[in-house]
Amino acid sequence: MKVTKIRVAILEFLIAKKAPYTAQEIYQTLQENKALNSVDLASVYRNLDKFVKSGIASHCQLSDATLRFELTKTEHHHHIICTSCQQIDHLFTCPLTVSFSDKIVKNYKNLSHKLELYGICPSCQSK
Numbered sequence: 857m858k859v860t861k862i863r864v865a866i867l868e869f870l871i872a873k874k875a876p877y878t879a880q881e882i883y884q885t886l887q888e889n890k891a892l893n894s895v896d897l898a899s900v901y902r903n904l905d906k907f908v909k910s911g912i913a914s915h916c917q918l919s920d921a922t923l924r925f926e927l928t929k930t931e932h933h934h935h936i937i938c939t940s941c942q943q944i945d946h947l948f949t950c951p952l953t954v955s956f957s958d959k960i961v962k963n964y965k966n967l968s969h970k971l972e973l974y975g976i977c978p979s980c981q982s983k
Contacts, residue, residue: 857906857910860903861891861892862886862892862895862899862900862903863903863906863907865886865889865892866882866886866900866903866904866907867907867912869882869885869886870882870913870925870926870927871927874926874927874946875926875935875943875944875945875946876915876916876918876924876925876926876935876944877924877925877926878922878923878924878925879897879900879901879904879923879925880897882900882904882925883895883896883897883900886900904925907925908925911928912927912928913925913926913927913928914926914927914928914929916935918935918937918944918972919972924944929946931948932950933946933947933948933950934946934947934950934970934971934972934973935947935972935973936972936973936974936975937972937973937974937975938974938975938976938977938979938980939974939975939976940976940977940980941977941979941980943977943979945977947971947973950971952969952971
């Protein structure tokens with residue numbers, strides 16, 4: 857994949873933020889960069905799509921059905937979401953076991969799951 861200013865900027869954003877963000881949120885941040893303020897939202901989507909297809913990034917859809925992007929994690933993880941400010945953080949421990957004993961589940965292949973926790977983050981608690 858060719859190295860471009862927008863790709864480097866998107867990658868730097870994803871590395872710095874360490875959480876899933878929408879293409880719109882990434883686009884708005886790039887607009888603050890004088891060197892990239894002419895970038896359009898469609899370019900951000902195209903580049904994020906290339907990152908997903910190449911395995912650099914992945915997308916996730918949380919319960920609000922909004923598509924978000926994050927760096928591809930090698931380890932299984934879930935998210936915790938602040939109900940006040942909507943901040944999203946990663947949880948790298950999984951309280952679920954994939955060894956289900958239900959007969960129906962045993963007939964499925966490529967079994968996976970998604971877990972979201974909700975609460976009020978420490979920053980919102982101190983307000």
